[in-house]
Structures are given as C-alpha cells and as structure tokens.
Amino acid sequence: MPSETEITDWFKELQDNICDGLEKLDGEVSFHEDMWSREGGGGGRTRVIRNGALIEKGGVNFSAVEGHMPPELLKVLKVETETSKKISFYATGVSIVLHPQSPMIPIIHMNVRYFQMSNGLWWFGGGIDLTPHYVDLILAGDFHRHLKKVCDKHHISYYPEFKKWADDYFFIQHRNESRGIGGIFFDRLKEKGGFTKLQRFNFVKEVGNAFVPLYTHQVNNTRKLDYGQNELNWQRLRRGRYVEFNLVWDRGTKFGLETNGRTESILMSLPPQADWEYCFSAEANSAEEKTLNKLKKGINWIDLF
C-alpha cells in the first residue's frame, strides 16, 4: 500500500517533470518558484511562468498541507464524527492551468490529488480538461482518445464515467455552456469494488504522466496557425468565461478562497487578461459560433470523425 510519503514524493516529481516538459515546449522562459508554508501546517511549491513564447501565463503548483479538519470541510464531505474526537487531515496534489499566447492553442487544466484523514478515510481525485478558444474536432477527438486509452488500461468503466463527470463539473451553469471540450474528472476514488489503493494510485500516476504528451500534441498542431485581432478579441472573451467558471463554480477555488488558502496560488488559474461584453453574439457561421455550438454536455468526441 503506498504511504503518504510515497504519494507526496511522486507528486513532487510529477511537478518537476511537467515543468521540465513545459519549459522545453515553450522554448523561451522558465518557471519562477515560490515556496510557501501554511499557518495550520504544511505548505507548497508554486511555480509560475509568464510571457513565454508559448505560454502567456500559467502555473504548476504542488502542495502538501495538513492540520485539523475545519468543521466546514467535514460538513462538505459529509463525514460524520463524534464531536469529542478531533480529526486531522493530510492533502497533497498538483494543479496546473496554462493560458497560451495564441488564441489558436487551447487552455489546459489538470489536477491530481490525494486526501486522507486521521480516522482512516482516504481517497484520490483529479481531472484533466481542455478549453480550446476554437474547437477543432480532430484535435478534440485526439484529446479524448488519449484519455480513453489511459483510462481503459485501468478499467473499461473509467472513461465513460469520468468523461460524464467532467461534462457535469466543467459546466458554466449561468451561461448554460461547457467550459471547453471537457476531459475526465474523478473524486473520492477509494479502495472498493476490487480496486486497491495501489491500483488507484497507479491510475492517478498515469493521468499525471499523460499531461505533457497530451498538451504537446495540442500545441504542436496549433502553434503555427495564424491569427489576428479578431481571434485575440475572442480569446479574451473566452478567458472571461474561464474566470466566471473558476470564481463562481469551481469547488476547489471557492473552498480555497473561503478557508484562507494561499490566494495567489489558487488564483494562478486566472488568465492574464479577460474581457466582458454585454450580450456578445458571434456572427452566423463564424468559427466563433461553431465553437459555441460545441460547448455542450454529452458530445461523443471520439466517434465524431
């Protein structure tokens, strides 16, 4: 059974590997690192990148925090406990959001995490999702096919289940619009139904390791595409939607901000710049309208072509 140290060390290593991979992909800039510690216990290693050849603003964060379980968290998690017993927790993981310079390149997000409590409960969670400013159906298919391959190696039920979970999670309810083309999302994966802790950990590792190849494929197929002011304007409006999702609906962000997390690390997910326009509507048959028409739940990206 993997220990919390083993899991933590692996997440640190993942952060290193992803930063290396992204620096190579960018080719120009490197990550700036901030170490921070948390009053209640633990801390993190926030790495941010700014004004690269490829990435305009992004972060690859590792954290490992511990302490007494805040009562609001016990409530959210629906964990029943005797009030006399104090429960402590340990949480570690890696979180990534990258906003590229070019509107032709998608925004990407990944999070992999492990959580345990002193009452013996533990679980893994995570997800990867892609937010193209312009949806390319072939590249969207590639993204989902790759994720399905990763999932299928572990269980045939994983991809359909976690793909649906992502559709439901990465959804901007007040716009009735998906954040992007989804991906996979999973939470509270415990030892059950024949899955051991080691198997769950191996799945999470595979998801983490998939990040650089997944994004490299998207980047290499879009980075040479031309764009102009129209595409940049559209990118800023889509970034506005990204802000809306993260600040209004993303449970991780909301919980972090409400419980005194490190604000600058949590909000590294926000774009460098975002625009809002009252009642924007895309031109009929434009690339922007075609993208909007694809920001829906339940699309089977794999069999679209």
Added chain:
Amino acid sequence: MPSETEITDWFKELQDNICDGLEKLDGEVSFHEDMWSREGGGGGRTRVIRNGALIEKGGVNFSAVEGHMPPELLKVLKVETETSKKISFYATGVSIVLHPQSPMIPIIHMNVRYFQMSNGLWWFGGGIDLTPHYVDLILAGDFHRHLKKVCDKHHISYYPEFKKWADDYFFIQHRNESRGIGGIFFDRLKEKGGFTKLQRFNFVKEVGNAFVPLYTHQVNNTRKLDYGQNELNWQRLRRGRYVEFNLVWDRGTKFGLETNGRTESILMSLPPQADWEYCFSAEANSAEEKTLNKLKKGINWIDLF
C-alpha cells in the same frame, strides 16, 4: 403606506432620471435598452452604455420580478413557513455599476431595492459604494460627507450603522482588502423602532436621488487628470479585484447566478477588461501603494482632513 405600484413606479422614474443625468455627464453616448421578461413572472429594463467619452462600460438596470418563493431563498432569508403554504414574492429595484474610461475616475455602484412576500413581510435594502483606482482623500471625504448628510436627515444612527455595514459587505476576504472606500449598505429595513414604511421609502428615495450628484462631483474633480500606460495597467488590475469581489463574495450576484437570473443583466457589473498578475506588488511610496494602504475597514473618511 406606499403601495408596491407606487414603489415600482418610483424606481422606474429613478432609472430614467439617472440615465438622463449620466448621458449628460458623459456627453457622447446614450444608453441602449433591453426589455426582458422572466419565466417565473415579471421582468426588467436593462440599460447599458459602452465606449462613452466618460464611461467605458456601465449599466443602469431596473427590474420587477415576482413568483413563488424558491425554497433556497426562504432558507437564505431564514423565513419560517408551513410547508403547506405557498409563499409568493415581489422584488423590485435599480442596480448600477459604472466603469469609467479614465483610471483617475472612480468606479461607482448603487443598488436600491424593495422586497415583499405574500405572508406580509416586506423590507427595503440598498447601498452606494465608491471604488477609486486611486484614492483621493479629499474626494473620499466628500463622498462620505454627502452620504452622511443624506442619512442624517432620516436618523442620526443611519450613517455610522450603514457605513460599517458597507465596510463589512464590500470586502474582498481572500485579499484581506476592501473593494474601495466603501459608502453605505443597508438591508431588511422594516417598520420598527418608530420607522414607518413611508419613512423607510423616503430614505431609499433620497439615497437614489443622491446618485447623480455624488458621481458628478467625483467625475468633475477627476476627469481632467492626466494618465498614461502605468495608470491604465493599474486600472485593469483593480478591475480584476472588482471581478473577484462580484463573482466570489457579492451575495446578490451569486444568488442571481445560482437561481437562473438574467445572466447578462447580472454581469453587466463586470468591467470591459481585467488583468491578473501573479503576486503583483506596488512600488514603495507609489500612488498605487498609497491606495492599497487605504483599502481597509474602519477608516473615518470624514474626519481624515
């Protein structure tokens, strides 16, 4: 006792008067109007302004909505009711947010509202607050003095009470920073302690009528100030904070988005453009740093000079 029709008509008139006043102040553009109706009952008149000489993006919204009380609202309002009885509600008001072109001119917000339920409960609420990109202590004093004068005409306890309420409400908790220099905020003002419904209504009217003179004074004292790229960059960062407050902490925005309000009317409050920069820090002794040092609760703006 003012009837709901009387109150509603007055809010409509207020919207007209404020739009007139702002068009004169801007001098170049006029408001675009959208009428909308709500599935559950009622509707609104959203008026937006864009790319004016003075205002870059702003809205002056009137709405009057009615219907069955959503259970989540009863819960939020802590209204106890027999489950067998269906309660209906009626809510009307005017909401304003203006983002000026010049970073030297403050952002302003006002909301005045009336709410009633079929069980006989009713109340007024509202508030005005100012968010200068650069805090000018004299103009901040003028703003608060004017509000105090408005309040004092109704009750000597109003200004100190509602000023503190604004300090607590317009606060970005995850930044430990006030949104701006505050103003006044009040909610659930009912008939009690010698205040009749008519008196409460008269107070709300006076707050509404104060809007144009208040903002005109701020604008006329700042619109001729020079600025450059540095001030525009700072303005966009401050607009980022405005977005954070509105999407993370503003109860009205959150409630509207979560209960299927008209998204475009609710989010007219967002700026045309906002920036985020990881761990931004203002230069020592700069105008930006001086402003940050004033974004705190509990400042007595009136007696500062």
